[in-house]
Ligand SMILES: O=C(O)CCC(=O)N[C@@H](CCC(=O)O)C(=O)O
């Protein structure tokens with residue numbers, strides 16, 4: 001038994017609660033469907049790395065889902081030879097069907113065990129995805145571990161494609177990862193300044209994987225994405241899966257930012273003083289009152305400080321945006 005037409009996306013949308021396992025052979029390896037949307041592919045020859053590719057952790061972020069599904073179809077059809085172990089995760093099948101970011105709670109806030117503090121349909125999924133990633137990385141035995149969690153942003157961005165690098169707590173960054181991002185057509189890298197409960201941070205902190213959340217444009221419904229805009233990341237992922245090589249390009253082609261503050265919605269009357277169509281990475285003048293509520297204000301400290309992921313349509317206590325500042329690549333060279 002296998003999935004019809006090698007189409008993981010169609011199978012997942014048709015069977016969002018599939019809780020059985022399925023195993024079959026394809027030209028070049030073995031496929032294991034571990035549950036709905038979770039497919040492990042093991043190559044015949046000795047694997048050189050272990051790679052997790054996730055998409056659809058937010059159900060309405062469809063471009064990366066289509067990108068990953070196309071790669072899976074090529075592999076299962078024997079058109080793309082695999083030389084790494086690969087775990088493909090379509091994160092949130094029910095939200096994908098409903099065309100929504102999440103159903104009850106934001107799945108990408110539930111990792112690192114944070115699911116224990118929440119209620120809702122995403123809780124079981126987060127627990128399950130953590131277990132799938134653990135099982136996958138527990139039998140990693142060659143090369144390096146990678147996890148790229150692919151998203152699209154709610155708003156437009158000054159830099160259409162950008163990566164969020166997990167907080168390293170003083171550990172050194174991997175220049176090869178930055179060069180890989182550049183080869184993927186990533187235009188900006190954002191360095192996180194504190195631990196998070198996101199999927200990519202979980203793989204970085206818990207499993208020691210090279211990891212990133214990668215934003216690949218703006219949210220669009222299935223079928224409306226222009227995948228030609230993702231050709232650089234597709235080609236770089238093909239090289240990783242097939243040649244087990246990290247493509248590279250000069251990092252100088254990307255902007256570098258660090259997160260300097262997290263904006264938190266601190267009360268129901270919290271507001272951001274920005275237009276609804278303001279792009280991610282738009283910078284402000286020093287002294288601009290970016291956010292205010294009955295409990296206080298957030299004032300921009302330095303000219304050029306910018307906002308990423310502004311959003312107030314969320315519960316009190318959650319992240320309403322990141323304030324970021326340009327950084328120089330020179331300190332990494
Ligand atoms: O556009 C937005 O506001 C959100 C896009 C998105 O889903 N971003 C991720 C980033 C995760 C990270 O910080 O690593 C998220 O908010 O979960």
Ligand SMILES: [Zn+2]
Nearest residue numbers: 058061151152
């Ligand atoms: Zn997302």
